[in-house]
Amino acid sequence: MGKRVLVIEDEPNISEALRFILSRNGWRVEVTADGQAALGSLSQDPPDLLILDLMLPGVSGFDILRDLRAREDTQSLPVLMLTAKGQAADRIEAERLGVTRFMTKPFANADVLAAVHEMAQT
Amino acid sequence: MPRTALTGTRIRARRNLRGLRQAELAREVGISPSFLNLIEHNRRKVNPQLLEALAEALGVSADALIEDQDGRLIEGARAAAQRSDAAGTELERIDEFTSRFPGWAKVLAETQARVERLERVIESLNDRMTHDPYLGEALHEIISAVTSVQSTASILTDAEEIDADWQARFHRNILQDSARLAEGAVALVNYLDTVQTDEAGLAAPLEEVEAWLTRQGFHLPEIEQGLTDMDVLVRGQVELSSEASRVLAQSWLAQFAADAAVLPLEALSDALSDTGLAPEALAARFGVPFDQVLRRLALMPEKVLQAVGLPPLGLVICDSSGTMVFRRAVEGFRLPRFGGGCPLWPLYQALQRPHVPLRQSLLTAGRLGRRYLAYAVAVPITPPAFEAPSVLRATMLIVPQPAGAAQAEPAPVPVGSSCRTCAQLECIARREPSILVTGA
Numbered sequence: 001m002g003k004r005v006l007v008i009e010d011e012p013n014i015s016e017a018l019r020f021i022l023s024r025n026g027w028r029v030e031v032t033a034d035g036q037a038a039l040g041s042l043s044q045d046p047p048d049l050l051i052l053d054l055m056l057p058g059v060s061g062f063d064i065l066r067d068l069r070a071r072e073d074t075q076s077l078p079v080l081m082l083t084a085k086g087q088a089a090d091r092i093e094a095e096r097l098g099v100t101r102f103m104t105k106p107f108a109n110a111d112v113l114a115a116v117h118e119m120a121q122t
Numbered sequence: 123m124p125r126t127a128l129t130g131t132r133i134r135a136r137r138n139l140r141g142l143r144q145a146e147l148a149r150e151v152g153i154s155p156s157f158l159n160l161i162e163h164n165r166r167k168v169n170p171q172l173l174e175a176l177a178e179a180l181g182v183s184a185d186a187l188i189e190d191q192d193g194r195l196i197e198g199a200r201a202a203a204q205r206s207d208a209a210g211t212e213l214e215r216i217d218e219f220t221s222r223f224p225g226w227a228k229v230l231a232e233t234q235a236r237v238e239r240l241e242r243v244i245e246s247l248n249d250r251m252t253h254d255p256y257l258g259e260a261l262h263e264i265i266s267a268v269t270s271v272q273s274t275a276s277i278l279t280d281a282e283e284i285d286a287d288w289q290a291r292f293h294r295n296i297l298q299d300s301a302r303l304a305e306g307a308v309a310l311v312n313y314l315d316t317v318q319t320d321e322a323g324l325a326a327p328l329e330e331v332e333a334w335l336t337r338q339g340f341h342l343p344e345i346e347q348g349l350t351d352m353d354v355l356v357r358g359q360v361e362l363s364s365e366a367s368r369v370l371a372q373s374w375l376a377q378f379a380a381d382a383a384v385l386p387l388e389a390l391s392d393a394l395s396d397t398g399l400a401p402e403a404l405a406a407r408f409g410v411p412f413d414q415v416l417r418r419l420a421l422m423p424e425k426v427l428q429a430v431g432l433p434p435l436g437l438v439i440c441d442s443s444g445t446m447v448f449r450r451a452v453e454g455f456r457l458p459r460f461g462g463g464c465p466l467w468p469l470y471q472a473l474q475r476p477h478v479p480l481r482q483s484l485l486t487a488g489r490l491g492r493r494y495l496a497y498a499v500a501v502p503i504t505p506p507a508f509e510a511p512s513v514l515r516a517t518m519l520i521v522p523q524p525a526g527a528a529q530a531e532p533a534p535v536p537v538g539s540s541c542r543t544c545a546q547l548e549c550i551a552r553r554e555p556s557i558l559v560t561g562a
Binding site: 011013014016017018020021024055084085105106107108109 | 261262265266268269270272273274276277282288291292295298299
């Protein structure tokens with residue numbers, strides 16, 4: 001059975017595209033737009049990898065990342081952060097909070113797959 | 123006499139050449155010796171009528187007393203040299219350069235002026251990109267739609283077989299996102315189309331009011347004459363396109379009318395001739411609050427200010443949060459369009475000491491720093507109450523100081539506009555790096 005990836009993304013069509021390309025690549029994909037709810041499930045049953053949008057309604061990707069890194073069971077969970085905000089300050093903040101990879105939108109599907117593949121190996 | 127001499131210095135030199143005393147010349151042109159003294163030290167500007175009178179009394183043409191074309195060329199070339207890091211710029215030969223190559227000197231001076239204008243545009247656009255919430259959100263929406271279209275289209279063009287259901291779903295998604303993209307682009311273009319000046323666009327209600335007031339010269343004679351129906355002045359004004367800006371404009375007009383009622387133009391103009399620019403003395407003389415004097419001075423017609431030897435004045439008003447609620451810019455003293463200003467401005471210092479009037483000499487940061495005198499005060503605008511929070515309003519009047527004026531004591535405080543566009547690297551108040559100077 002393939003590894004599990006959770007996608008936290010509030011743009012449904014982006015989520016759908018990600019679900020498709022990752023599933024086709026052998027991943028078991030779960031998708032949610034609700035960052036707050038995801039925080040609970042992440043702790044109970046962490047996936048093998050997380051794809052996280054930065055700008056989410058209610059709780060930001062930074063908040064989720066900070067929370068994950070503060071918990072023992074998700075401290076080293078590989079996290080790929082996707083964002084439409086390509087500012088250096090956001091990248092620096094994401095790295096400071098312990099992001100594994102940071103990728104700006106729009107992205108190429110092949111680049112996402114390559115990043116996910118690489119992160120899953122480590 | 124050096125060709126860069128200012129008007130006051132030229133007047134003094136001509137008077138000395140003719141062996142006239144200040145009192146004699148002052149009497150001849152009908153002004154006080156102390157006012158002439160201020161003019162000669164470049165602390166007061168001379169209006170055209172007075173300049174003619176002085177020129178006649180000194181037996182020269184008025185042109186001989188004002189800064190000449192060569193002087194402007196020299197200043198332009200000097201400004202360009204000061205911005206350059208190239209060592210060995212032949213500053214001492216600048217006079218020779220402008221007289222031997224006036225055409226090239228003009229090109230250099232114009233280029234320098236253009237660079238300064240473009241820097242202001244960059245500053246303004248950067249400010250907008252960084253702080254304008256609408257623009258940030260609109261761009262985010264467009265990038266999200268583009269991401270979705272790109273990713274989905276890439277799946278569809280993939281060589282691999284795609285299930286018919288998925289294919290239909292992706293086609294539908296692309297259609298949705300294309301429509302969203304088109305709507306977002308149109309909204310963005312409409313938004314940017316509100317740009318009505320070559321330097322920056324209109325966005326917020328406050329900016330609309332400022333654009334309207336700028337066209338009026340920040341002065342409405344109808345109100346001086348007692349007009350009370352503010353709606354007449356606000357209705358149909360092209361700049362006031364939103365209801366919010368019209369409400370703001372009406373509120374501004376009400377304030378203007380209240381200030382004008384207690385500080386009538388003629389009486390204030392007479393008082394200024396007597397005391398010079400001394401807001402504290404004017405407040406005492408008219409028995410009005412200090413902030414009211416500051417507002418009224420900044421919003422007097424330019425020709426009235428000019429008649430008493432004063433340049434156009436700037437004004438900034440902010441609330442307790444530091445948010446600017448009124449701005450009248452003055453040449454060389456940049457006011458950010460979004461976000462807070464320089465924390466070192468007396469405007470913000472005044473918020474820490476309500477009711478205490480402040481006066482501070484300022485020097486704008488950068489190689490071409492200019493000097494200003496600022497007066498500020500903060501007063502509560504809410505009635506005193508134990509259970510409710512108090513809201514302050516701070517007002518700052520900005521008075522440009524002539525380049526040749528004597529050095530102020532104590533030394534002026536270096537200030538900027540906003541941190542992102544400030545050249546003052548070593549600053550205790552810096553909250554983020556500057557985009558203008560590397561290494562900040």
